[in-house]
Every structure is written in structure tokens, then in C-alpha cells.
Amino acid sequence: MxxxxxxxxxxxxxxxxxxxxxxxxxxxxxxxxxxxxxxxxxxxxxxxxxxxxxxxxxxxxxxxxxxxxxxxxxxxxxxxxxxxxxxxxxxxxxxxxxxxxxxxxxxxxxxxxxxxxxxxxxxxxxxxxxxxxxxxxxxxxxxxxxxxxxxxxxxxxxxxxxxxxxxxxxxxxxxxxxxxxxxxxxxxxxxxxxxxxxxxxxxxxxxxxxxxxxxxxxxxxxHAPPARYVFFDTGEAWRRAHPQATQVGRDMEEFHNFFRISHAHHQIKWGDKAAGRAVLKACDTRAFADERRRLLRMSLLPQWAYQGLTRLKRALRPPPPAPAPLPPEPGATAPASRAYP
The missing domain is CATH 3.90.550.10 (Spore Coat Polysaccharide Biosynthesis Protein SpsA; Chain A)
Known part of the structure; x- marks a missing residue:
């Protein structure tokens, strides 16, 4: 013991x-x-x-x-x-x-x-x-x-x-x-x-x-990934209270974009292509632009092909590379690079 x-x-x-x-x-x-x-x-x-x-x-x-x-x-x-x-x-x-x-x-x-x-x-x-x-x-x-x-x-x-x-x-x-x-x-x-x-x-x-x-x-x-997480509202309430924190607001929006893209992927994968494409088209992202473009292209495939390619990509992929960091504000120092799981 x-x-x-x-x-x-x-x-x-x-x-x-x-x-x-x-x-x-x-x-x-x-x-x-x-x-x-x-x-x-x-x-x-x-x-x-x-x-x-x-x-x-x-x-x-x-x-x-x-x-x-x-x-x-x-x-x-x-x-x-x-x-x-x-x-x-x-x-x-x-x-x-x-x-x-x-x-x-x-x-x-x-x-x-x-x-x-x-x-x-x-x-x-x-x-x-x-x-x-x-x-x-x-x-x-x-x-x-x-x-x-x-x-x-x-x-x-x-x-x-x-x-x-x-x-x-x-x-x-x-x-x-x-x-x-x-x-x-x-x-x-x-x-x-x-x-x-x-x-x-x-x-x-x-x-x-x-x-x-x-x-x-x-x-x-x-549970399917939701269209909007509760922490979106939490972050945006803080941003409204700190309007001078413009860089934080941009970083926060890109952080939310990761989850929007995940939601769109789930919609497309399981049949609601129109809704998934609408989310992707409305997603103004620089950090995840490549993934957004890839999903838009894949959404044009038949359902069975989209699901099959998704499974194949997951089986064959190495650890994912880090997305490009956002450019810092003029005169700011960019933090160290990290990769999103």
C-alpha cells in the first residue's frame, strides 16, 4: 500500500x-x-x-x-x-x-x-x-x-x-x-x-x-464538433473589454478558425457538403489557409472518395508540420514556433 x-x-x-x-x-x-x-x-x-x-x-x-x-x-x-x-x-x-x-x-x-x-x-x-x-x-x-x-x-x-x-x-x-x-x-x-x-x-x-x-x-x-464553442464567447467578451489588444484579437480569431475548419470537415465528411463549404468560404484564415483550400477541393469529391481519402491521409501521414506563424505587429517580437496537434 x-x-x-x-x-x-x-x-x-x-x-x-x-x-x-x-x-x-x-x-x-x-x-x-x-x-x-x-x-x-x-x-x-x-x-x-x-x-x-x-x-x-x-x-x-x-x-x-x-x-x-x-x-x-x-x-x-x-x-x-x-x-x-x-x-x-x-x-x-x-x-x-x-x-x-x-x-x-x-x-x-x-x-x-x-x-x-x-x-x-x-x-x-x-x-x-x-x-x-x-x-x-x-x-x-x-x-x-x-x-x-x-x-x-x-x-x-x-x-x-x-x-x-x-x-x-x-x-x-x-x-x-x-x-x-x-x-x-x-x-x-x-x-x-x-x-x-x-x-x-x-x-x-x-x-x-x-x-x-x-x-x-x-x-x-x-459528439460532433460544434459550429461554435463556448470559449469563442469567453474570448470575444475579453476582446470587447480590451479593444486596444488588436494583435490578441487577430490571434484569437485564427485560434477559433482551427475549430471552424474542424467543424466544416466533419460536415463534409458526413454528408452536409453545402454547410461545410459555407463555413470554409466564410473562414478568413492565414494560419490554416492551406488546410482550408485542401478541404474545399476535397469537398467536390463523391462522399465515398472524401471519406476514403481522409482515412488514407490519417493512416499515412507523419506528425503534422507546424502552420506558418502569423506575422507580428510592427516592432513586436514573434513568440517561439509551436505545432498544433
Whole structure:
């Protein structure tokens, strides 16, 4: 049995919904952490596959299981935060995992940047075939302090805050309203963006977590990408309140364009070509112009050919190249290049 602590240094929250095939891997990675004085709160959000029983049988006194009716991942994360006893909360999705020193590195980030509201490491994207690519590439600085002025430009080429690789200040998270309940996709990005508007998040470019693409009942598989994510409204409200931040506004719009193009691809792939083409034609993008043109050409193909070429491209492609960075404002310094997963 793992060591216990009456006074844990930080809390770990794991939302669980039908991940019986992966929850043991996630828990094993938490129990292997070099930081031992932690509490682990697993919130079972109405699972029907026996995953909660695996948690209950793990035999680690630091792990607490809370069961509740299904309310969505935001409700599960919010409940875990409410049950936590520590001022710092790290998150891990039930189908992901951590490197053994992940929490230790987050703790050191916090000591080096105590005024931040969040601390995050890079992460590896692990495909079902075992292929691994970094979530954020081409960053060599030891630490990057994320603010609205650089977050969107960096996120064009790799989201630097991942829900399985971040630790937050609990009080700051509660002040921005926690996770948005009822939002099926993009709820995590919306939360990190709202938190970023409250204070800086510090990013370590060395991977500390593994984002696994083999999870059971994944939200990205169950739900089509929406035409408009909740974080679009969150970002645009900030932009209206900061009309002088013109470069942030341009970077934000390109960040949103990535998701618009993904929505158009889904529409074209599954039969609504007219709607998909309308989204692409209205999308004024420089960062993703090549992808926009490619999808417009492919949308002229028969449905079976479009789907077949999409599958072939996914099977044969190497790790995707970074899109060209946007030109900086005159006199501004462009941030380091990153690649979007």
C-alpha cells in the first residue's frame, strides 16, 4: 500500500465515466509519483462499466471514490474540487497518465512562480498504434509565462494547457466559476482561458503527461464538433473589454478558425457538403489557409472518395508540420514556433 499523509500537499482530481479499460493505468501513474503526500479524488459520474469498482479495489488509502449520477465531465471535476482539501488541485483524465516526476515538476514550477494561477507541463499524444508526438513542439525555453498576449498565438501551434497536465490554484479556479456544466466539448479550454484572463499560467515545455487516444467512450467520438464553442464567447467578451489588444484579437480569431475548419470537415465528411463549404468560404484564415483550400477541393469529391481519402491521409501521414506563424505587429517580437496537434 502506498504511503499516506494526514496533511496532503496537493489534491488530484480524476473524473471517471466509462473508462474501465484505462482507469487502472491512470491510477498506477498517480501512485508512482515521486510526490507522495497527495490526496486523490476519483469522481465516478454514473459509470455503467465497472470502472468505479476498479478504483475501489486499488488498495491505496490516499484514493477516495465519490459516486454521483451522470452530470457530465464539468460536474465531475467541480465536485472533485469541492471535495478537495488542498489549495492546489491537479487534474488527470481517467484515460490518460503521468510521467513519475509530473507532480514534482509542477510543484517546482509553483515555487518558482508563486504568483501564477496555474502551472502546466507539456504532454505527449499517444496514438492507439503507440506513436507519440509532443502536444507542443519547438519550445526550448525552460518556462513560458502564458498571458492573453501570447497564449492564442502559441495555441495556434499546440495548446499549451491540457486537462491532464495542469495544476491550478483552487481559489482562483472557483473565482472564475469552475468548469461550465452542460458543455460537452471544449469545456476544459474554456476553463483554462477564463483562468488565464485572471492571471498567468506557467508552462514547462518538457512532457509530464500522456494524452492517450485509446480511451473508451471518448467525448470527441460521441459528439460532433460544434459550429461554435463556448470559449469563442469567453474570448470575444475579453476582446470587447480590451479593444486596444488588436494583435490578441487577430490571434484569437485564427485560434477559433482551427475549430471552424474542424467543424466544416466533419460536415463534409458526413454528408452536409453545402454547410461545410459555407463555413470554409466564410473562414478568413492565414494560419490554416492551406488546410482550408485542401478541404474545399476535397469537398467536390463523391462522399465515398472524401471519406476514403481522409482515412488514407490519417493512416499515412507523419506528425503534422507546424502552420506558418502569423506575422507580428510592427516592432513586436514573434513568440517561439509551436505545432498544433
Amino acid at each position: 502506498a504511503a499516506t499523509s494526514d496533511h496532503p500537499r496537493l489534491s488530484v482530481v480524476i473524473p471517471l465515466y466509462n473508462k474501465a479499460g484505462q482507469i487502472a493505468r491512470a491510477l498506477d501513474s498517480v501512485r508512482a509519483q515521486t510526490v507522495r503526500d497527495i490526496e486523490v479524488i476519483v469522481v465516478d459520474d454514473g459509470s455503467t462499466d465497472g470502472g468505479a469498482d476498479i478504483v475501489q479495489a486499488c488498495g491505496d488509502a490516499r484514493v477516495r471514490l465519490h459516486r454521483q449520477p451522470n452530470g457530465g465531465v464539468s460536474a465531475a471535476r467541480n465536485q472533485g474540487v469541492a471535495l478537495s482539501r488542498c489549495p492546489l488541485v491537479a487534474f488527470l483524465d481517467a484515460d490518460d497518465a503521468w510521467h513519475p516526476d509530473h507532480l514534482e515538476r509542477l510543484w517546482r514550477l509553483r515555487l518558482a512562480h508563486p504568483g501564477a494561477v496555474g502551472w502546466a507541463t507539456n504532454y505527449e499524444i499517444v496514438e492507439p498504434d503507440g506513436r507519440r508526438t509532443p502536444g507542443v513542439r519547438s519550445e526550448t525555453a525552460p518556462h513560458v509565462v502564458l498571458t492573453p498576449e501570447n497564449f492564442y498565438r502559441i495555441a495556434l501551434q499546440g495548446s499549451p494547457v491540457c486537462s491532464s497536465a495542469v495544476m491550478v490554484d483552487k481559489e482562483a479556479l472557483l473565482e472564475v466559476g469552475g468548469f461550465p456544466v452542460g458543455v460537452r466539448l471544449g469545456e476544459d479550454l474554456d476553463t483554462w482561458i477564463r483562468l488565464l484572463f485572471a492571471g498567468p499560467i506557467v508552462f514547462d515545455p518538457q512532457p509530464g503527461a500522456c494524452y492517450h487516444a485509446d480511451g473508451d467512450d471518448r467525448a470527441l467520438v460521441r
